Amino acid sequence: MTITRFCLVRHGETDWNASHRLQGHTDIDLNTRGHAQAKQMAQALKKMNLQFDVLYTSDLQRAAKTAQAIEALFKTTAISTAALRERHLGALQGLTTDEALTREPDLWKSHLSRNIEENLRDGESIQQFADRIKKTLEKIRKDHSGKTILLVSHGGALDMMYRIASNQALGAQKAVAVPNASLNWISHDGLVWKVDGWANTDHLDALALDNLDL
Numbered sequence: 001m002t003i004t005r006f007c008l009v010r011h012g013e014t015d016w017n018a019s020h021r022l023q024g025h026t027d028i029d030l031n032t033r034g035h036a037q038a039k040q041m042a043q044a045l046k047k048m049n050l051q052f053d054v055l056y057t058s059d060l061q062r063a064a065k066t067a068q069a070i071e072a073l074f075k076t077t078a079i080s081t082a083a084l085r086e087r088h089l090g091a092l093q094g095l096t097t098d099e100a101l102t103r104e105p106d107l108w109k110s111h112l113s114r115n116i117e118e119n120l121r122d123g124e125s126i127q128q129f130a131d132r133i134k135k136t137l138e139k140i141r142k143d144h145s146g147k148t149i150l151l152v153s154h155g156g157a158l159d160m161m162y163r164i165a166s167n168q169a170l171g172a173q174k175a176v177a178v179p180n181a182s183l184n185w186i187s188h189d190g191l192v193w194k195v196d197g198w199a200n201t202d203h204l205d206a207l208a209l210d211n212l213d214l
Contacts, residue, residue: 001189002146005196006137007050008161008184009152010211011058011066012037017180017209021096023154024089024123027060034062037181037204038069044183044203045150046073053147056140058084058154066181067152078152083136086154090123114171126170133160141188155211158184165193179208 012034016023030038057067057078067078091107092100100108110118116126124132140149153161155178162168162176165186177199178184185196201208 003187003189004141004145005148005187006141006161006185007045007052007148007150008158008186009041009066009070009150010155010158010178010180010182010184011060011062011152012041013180013209014062019096020098021094022089022092022100023062024086024093025060026093027062029061030065033206034180035065035069037208038066040203040205041066041181041183042069042073045070047203050150051148052150054079054144055150055152056081056084057152058082058086058157060085060154063152063154070150070152081136083132084151084153084157087126087129087156087160088120088124090120092120092123114173116170129156130160130163130170133157134164137161137164145190159211161186162195162198165195177210179204179210181208 012030014028014034015031016028055067055070055076055078057063057080059080059082064080071078091104092111095103107120111120114126119125158178159174163170168175179199179201181204183200184198187194187196
């Protein structure tokens with residue numbers, strides 16, 4: 001049996017995370033706490049002596065700069081790809097959750113209902129997002145079969161990976177938190193996916209924010 005392991009990392013905190021503003025594909029930098037979280041996460045991986053074979057990251061800077069903390073400590077280079085981006089949230093991008101409720105009430109209601117065909121006006125539907133993340137995850141798994149992959153991405157993307165690994169329905173309400181700079185583990189034995197651990201933030205010196213972009 002060939003087991004392929006993934007350590008999934010959500011990016012560090014941004015100012016938009018702190019203000020409950022929906023990011024999606026908007027390219028927002030880490031804030032001061034986010035940079036500190038990235039360093040604490042990288043140090044935790046070093047302390048546990050994680051032996052990984054390859055590092056992947058979303059090309060959005062909040063993920064790429066989180067991955068930079070790993071690159072610096074482990075003397076490695078991340079493979080950057082737009083395929084690991086957060087879900088494109090269409091007309092909701094840039095709005096806080098309160099603003100979305102008042103400015104786009106019908107769209108926000110549809111979003112919260114997890115209508116898997118709703119594309120949020122020129123964004124990505126949940127189904128389209130799921131297809132993209134599944135295709136990307138499967139390609140990485142097949143390209144590095146039997147290896148350990150370290151992957152830095154986004155809250156909604158990691159929630160989707162959890163759904164894939166746990167067979168959670170796309171239309172079901174969120175079952176797990178995905179805190180900033182958390183460590184999350186899934187694996188594939190050649191037949192099925194499995195969740196091995198989730199939402200570890202023991203390495204952070206303060207509470208981390210959960211994801212909003214779903």
